[in-house]
Amino acid sequence: MFKKLKPLQDWIEHRTGAGKLAQEALYENIPGGSRWRYVWGSTLTFTLAVQFITGIVLWMGYAPSATSAWESVYYMQERVSGGWFLRGLHHWTAQVMTVLLVLHLMQVVIDGAYKAPREVNFWFGVILLQLVLALSLTGYLLPWDQKGYWATKVATDILGSTPLVGPYLKELVLGGADYGHHTLTRFFALHAGVLPGLVIALTAGHIYLFRRHGITPKKPLKKPDEYFWPEQVLKDAVACLAVLATVLFFVVRHHGADLGAPADPSSNYPARPDWYFLFLFQFLKYFPGHWEVLGAIVIPGIVMGLIFLMPILGQWKLGHRFNLGLLCAVLIGAGSLTAIALREDASNATYQSGVSHAANDAAVVKDLARSRGGIPPEGALSLLQGPKLFAQHCASCHAFDGHNGLLAKLTAPQSAPDLKGFASREYLADLLEPARFRSSKFFGNTKHANGKMAKFLDKHAADFAGESKADLAKVIEAISAEAKLRSQQQVDVRDAARIQEGRKLFETLGCTDCHSLGKWDPDDATAPDLTGYGSRDWMLSLLHDPSHARFYGEKNDRMPAFGKDEKLSGQQLGRIVDWLRGD
Amino acid sequence: MTDPSPAPAPTDRREFVKCASCAIGGAIGLLPMAAGVYVAIDPIRQGGGPSSVGDGFLRLAMLEDLPVGGAPVKFSIVSDKADKWSRYSQVPIGAVYLQQTKPGEVVAFNTVCPHLGCFVDYRASQKDFFCPCHNSNFNLSGALLSGVSPRGMDTLEVAVRNGREVWVKFQTFKANQAEKIPANS
Ligand code: FES
Numbered sequence: 118m119f120k121k122l123k124p125l126q127d128w129i130e131h132r133t134g135a136g137k138l139a140q141e142a143l144y145e146n147i148p149g150g151s152r153w154r155y156v157w158g159s160t161l162t163f164t165l166a167v168q169f170i171t172g173i174v175l176w177m178g179y180a181p182s183a184t185s186a187w188e189s190v191y192y193m194q195e196r197v198s199g200g201w202f203l204r205g206l207h208h209w210t211a212q213v214m215t216v217l218l219v220l221h222l223m224q225v226v227i228d229g230a231y232k233a234p235r236e237v238n239f240w241f242g243v244i245l246l247q248l249v250l251a252l253s254l255t256g257y258l259l260p261w262d263q264k265g266y267w268a269t270k271v272a273t274d275i276l277g278s279t280p281l282v283g284p285y286l287k288e289l290v291l292g293g294a295d296y297g298h299h300t301l302t303r304f305f306a307l308h309a310g311v312l313p314g315l316v317i318a319l320t321a322g323h324i325y326l327f328r329r330h331g332i333t334p335k336k337p338l339k340k341p342d343e344y345f346w347p348e349q350v351l352k353d354a355v356a357c358l359a360v361l362a363t364v365l366f367f368v369v370r371h372h373g374a375d376l377g378a379p380a381d382p383s384s385n386y387p388a389r390p391d392w393y394f395l396f397l398f399q400f401l402k403y404f405p406g407h408w409e410v411l412g413a414i415v416i417p418g419i420v421m422g423l424i425f426l427m428p429i430l431g432q433w434k435l436g437h438r439f440n441l442g443l444l445c446a447v448l449i450g451a452g453s454l455t456a457i458a459l460r461e462d463a464s465n466a467t468y469q470s471g472v473s474h475a476a477n478d479a480a481v482v483k484d485l486a487r488s489r490g491g492i493p494p495e496g497a498l499s500l501l502q503g504p505k506l507f508a509q510h511c512a513s514c515h516a517f518d519g520h521n522g523l524l525a526k527l528t529a530p531q532s533a534p535d536l537k538g539f540a541s542r543e544y545l546a547d548l549l550e551p552a553r554f555r556s557s558k559f560f561g562n563t564k565h566a567n568g569k570m571a572k573f574l575d576k577h578a579a580d581f582a583g584e585s586k587a588d589l590a591k592v593i594e595a596i597s598a599e600a601k602l603r604s605q606q607q608v609d610v611r612d613a614a615r616i617q618e619g620r621k622l623f624e625t626l627g628c629t630d631c632h633s634l635g636k637w638d639p640d641d642a643t644a645p646d647l648t649g650y651g652s653r654d655w656m657l658s659l660l661h662d663p664s665h666a667r668f669y670g671e672k673n674d675r676m677p678a679f680g681k682d683e684k685l686s687g688q689q690l691g692r693i694v695d696w697l698r699g700d
Numbered sequence: 701m702t703d704p705s706p707a708p709a710p711t712d713r714r715e716f717v718k719c720a721s722c723a724i725g726g727a728i729g730l731l732p733m734a735a736g737v738y739v740a741i742d743p744i745r746q747g748g749g750p751s752s753v754g755d756g757f758l759r760l761a762m763l764e765d766l767p768v769g770g771a772p773v774k775f776s777i778v779s780d781k782a783d784k785w786s787r788y789s790q791v792p793i794g795a796v797y798l799q800q801t802k803p804g805e806v807v808a809f810n811t812v813c814p815h816l817g818c819f820v821d822y823r824a825s826q827k828d829f830f831c832p833c834h835n836s837n838f839n840l841s842g843a844l845l846s847g848v849s850p851r852g853m854d855t856l857e858v859a860v861r862n863g864r865e866v867w868v869k870f871q872t873f874k875a876n877q878a879e880k881i882p883a884n885s
Pocket of ligand 1: 813814815816817818831832833834835836847848849
């Protein structure tokens with residue numbers, strides 16, 4: 118069929134010997150025939166390839182710095198079409214890889230495949246295992262979210278507690294004394310450069326040595342010998358397919374990979390490593406104070422040393438038994454520690470609430486990044502400051518869309534207006550319904566519930582619902598336009614004429630009996646001045662001192678003077694106002 | 701190819717095993733590849749450029765800032781800008797030359813060379829525009845005098861509002877084409 122290509126094939130073969138190489142690879146003899154237990158090495162090679170492909174494309178969208186790492190990952194996950202899928206593949210393949218590594222190690226130890234002359238290859242494998250773990254550890258930090266940030270802080274602090282060299286190592290890894298831009302550039306260089314380079318080199322050596330010594334057949338041989346191709350290849354392919362299916366299951370179930378709230382050094386996020394390091398985390402709990410070195414470095418070091426010595430010990434029959442025992446002990450130990458860690462966290466209320474708060478923060482910040490048309494150059498964390506300050510200082514009376522600004526329930530019953538959409542047309546239309554004005558969403562739980570405004574609305578209820586309905590709408594548009602809200606930029610321009618009319622109707626409908634619009638006269642002020650109502654300046658002035666004659670004067674009901682009494686700085690007030698206004 | 705298997709299985713089964721291996725191997729290799737390529741070519745799918753606010757005109761100068769019939773004056777374009785995940789307010793995004801040819805009549809040129817995008821200088825000594833990259837020069841009306849540029853300098857829409865405010869619609873155009881085509885089309 119491909120006869121015409123024969124000369125080309127010969128040409129290539131003559132120059133590269135590629136065909137012979139493929140031939141050798143495919144017709145490797147397998148004593149006793151193909152078996153399922155030999156598939157682990159191939160599945161690992163496959164996952165490695167997946168990581169390289171997905172990793173390089175993720176690299177194209179990643180910006181390592183403290184103010185752009187989370188942001189670029191957010192963009193990949195939420196805005197690039199298919200980005201979530203790619204990220205999910207990379208994340209979950211890494212998780213599955215950890216499991217496969219353990220299975221591969223188990224198979225090698227159980228089958229005694231580490232024995233002479235395969236010691237060197239075993240050592241290559243153990244180093245590869247550690248390199249992959251290092252890849253997981255460095256990769257965990259890169260999204261720069263709360264989870265990765267706090268977990269890595271613990272990991273690097275452990276590194277820093279290594280005797281003698283610890284502090285220097287830590288500073289080298291962090292790129293300075295503290296976490297920052299260079300921590301990310303360094304972790305990224307390790308994750309995408311140094312470590313993968315080493316992995317390629319060692320994998321090549323690993324496979325070369327494997328080929329040199331051949332497979333270690335599981336005795337007794339049950340079948341006649343077979344070549345690698347095609348029986349074993351099929352088994353390997355099916356195993357890889359199963360691996361991929363597992364990965365896809367998680368990718369789809371989690372819609373990619375989780376991205377928590379951006380790293381916040383001021384928050385009390387409960388640090389936990391990824392699940393495969395949980396056993397070490399749990400182990401550390403048993404080593405208080407300066408014993409920690411023992412649990413963090415000495416004991417794991419000894420275990421690793423023993424694993425390294427397995428080929429030597431395995432030369433004796435008893436040694437092989439010891440190796441099997443050691444492997445069992447390590448796996449059972451790690452498994453139990455992981456289970457204990459998970460159990461403790463499941464019943465740890467502080468941990469649970471920390472996690473759920475962080476999930477809320479993540480949802481809030483992603484929503485803000487979307488609705489604000491992007492993230493300011495200071496980074497996503499700055500988007501969270503408004504709602505965080507609101508939750509802390511305002512949500513004891515006010516609500517935001519029924520919650521505290523960070524999607525959590527209010528701790529006290531709401532006693533002041535819900536400020537979601539403050540000063541927008543919808544907000545005002547809702548507020549000016551008499552029944553709504555008196556509801557707990559607005560002034561129901563304040564002394565304004567029976568004030569002049571409430572009575573005014575009652576008196577004109579029929580009129581506003583009937584004859585003057587259209588006029589009221591124009592007044593609402595006029596007042597709302599004072600706020601110059603970003604979300605209303607277009608409609609404010611479109612309705613310029615109606616807004617002009619509304620400003621005149623403001624007087625006709627009787628609003629000027631108490632309020633002012635356009636110019637404020639301290640002498641006949643009895644209700645808040647609506648000049649610039651809802652604008653940044655207006656809100657800042659109100660927050661500065663709501664009891665000022667321009668606002669509620671003596672009628673102010675419990676609202677603190679945040680600026681005047683120096684409860685919050687001008688910058689903090691600005692953050693709250695910007696967030697409420699959607700700027 | 702001759703089959704060198706030491707344990708010849710029935711050919712049917714062997715053929716099936718071979719085909720299945722290739723099919724599964726191909727599929728599992730293709731999926732991550734396809735996902736990678738699909739994401740890598742996202743910029744092409746997204747297309748277009750940043751959209752501007754309002755009618756796209758920006759107020760750059762007052763008529764009195766521009767000498768009538770005099771030398772062109774350079775103005776930076778400062779505007780809000782979106783770039784992937786970032787939103788910047790008021791950052792430089794380009795520059796224009798403004799020239800008041802007759803009282804109340806203003807022409808605007810994008811400073812970007814239509815050849816391959818270098819920054820075009822105004823040479824007071826020669827009273828021309830000069831691109832130092834591949835030596836294209838243009839007269840004060842933007843027409844090509846000599847050099848390799850495929851077209852004259854790119855003019856921009858100008859509006860004089862409220863009697864003296866000079867507003868310019870800032871745009872960029874595709875490089876190295878005889879036609880002036882907006883860059884984000
Ligand atoms: S870029 Fe101006 S002449 Fe080539």
